[in-house]
Amino acid sequence: MPAQQHLEQVLVSDLRPTQMTVGAAEVAFKRAQWAQLKSKARARLLLSHWFPAVKGPKGRFFIVDHHHLGQALVHEEVESVWVMQLADLSELEPTMFWRVMEFHHWAHPYNEKGLRCEFSAIPRQLTRLKDDPYRSLAGEVRKAGGYAKDAAPYAEFLWADFFRPLFRKTDLRSDGGQGLPESVVVDAVTMARSPKAQFLPGWSGVSAVLHKPA
Structure with a gap:
């Protein structure tokens, strides 16, 4: 085709x-x-x-x-x-x-x-x-190393949906009107690396599963 x-x-x-x-x-x-x-x-x-x-x-x-x-x-x-x-x-x-x-x-x-x-x-x-500010946040988090770029189509929209319930839209507005507040991006990077995000494309955090010593 x-x-x-x-x-x-x-x-x-x-x-x-x-x-x-x-x-x-x-x-x-x-x-x-x-x-x-x-x-x-x-x-x-x-x-x-x-x-x-x-x-x-x-x-x-x-x-x-x-x-x-x-x-x-x-x-x-x-x-x-x-x-x-x-x-x-x-x-x-x-x-x-x-x-x-x-x-x-x-x-x-x-x-x-x-x-x-x-x-x-x-x-x-x-x-x-x-404009979807959560899509902007997803892009900034990837640039900051919060997760790896993935070849899957529209992967960053999935990350945007992950962040959507975690931040209020008002939190994503910077005083200057351009870009996102740095503190929000830092917090979002931490969340992106958490085990809660491990099912998302490009996740690069650490699993919370602990292995008991033999």
């Missing part, structure tokens, strides 16, 4: 998301990184950061990763990016398309509260993805 992978240049504004949220703090971080790059470095970044995508109904490309970068590039008025086609499902009608996408773990229809929604609720533009 998967088509032979190839690259195609696509307008950023035409990319379709396969999830409902992003972490706004992470998008802001990527915009800040972009702002510091000179033109040649920006060109190299775009050449090396392909957007894995599936060709869907009406020939549109639905990206399955790099949503944060994509939204950042839209805000930075970047015109086009390179897409790596994973499969061609353009012959499927929308209902079957989304069912196949979910079967391959290429879609994540969960909102900013962590609740499952209909596929029709997934926005059609990257700019309409809502």
Whole structure:
């Protein structure tokens, strides 16, 4: 079923998301990184950061990763990016398309509260993805070494759901309005390494199981 992978240049504004949220703090971080790059470095970044995508109904490309970068590039008025086609499902009608996408773990229809929604609720533009601060927290915890990056699709959303009942949303607001409070990230790293998180992808803590001496 998967088509032979190839690259195609696509307008950023035409990319379709396969999830409902992003972490706004992470998008802001990527915009800040972009702002510091000179033109040649920006060109190299775009050449090396392909957007894995599936060709869907009406020939549109639905990206399955790099949503944060994509939204950042839209805000930075970047015109086009390179897409790596994973499969061609353009012959499927929308209902079957989304069912196949979910079967391959290429879609994540969960909102900013962590609740499952209909596929029709997934926005059609990257700019309409809502902020989930717990997704930002999950990203910061991984960067801080709280858990290892995992190849499983949407793994950081699972970590976001782990943190959701442990922190109030107001706890995730920094005084400066950008980023997350350092104390919250430190506490979250400790929680990520605890045995309670051992079933999550990339867990790198220490098991609480003790072995009695022989």
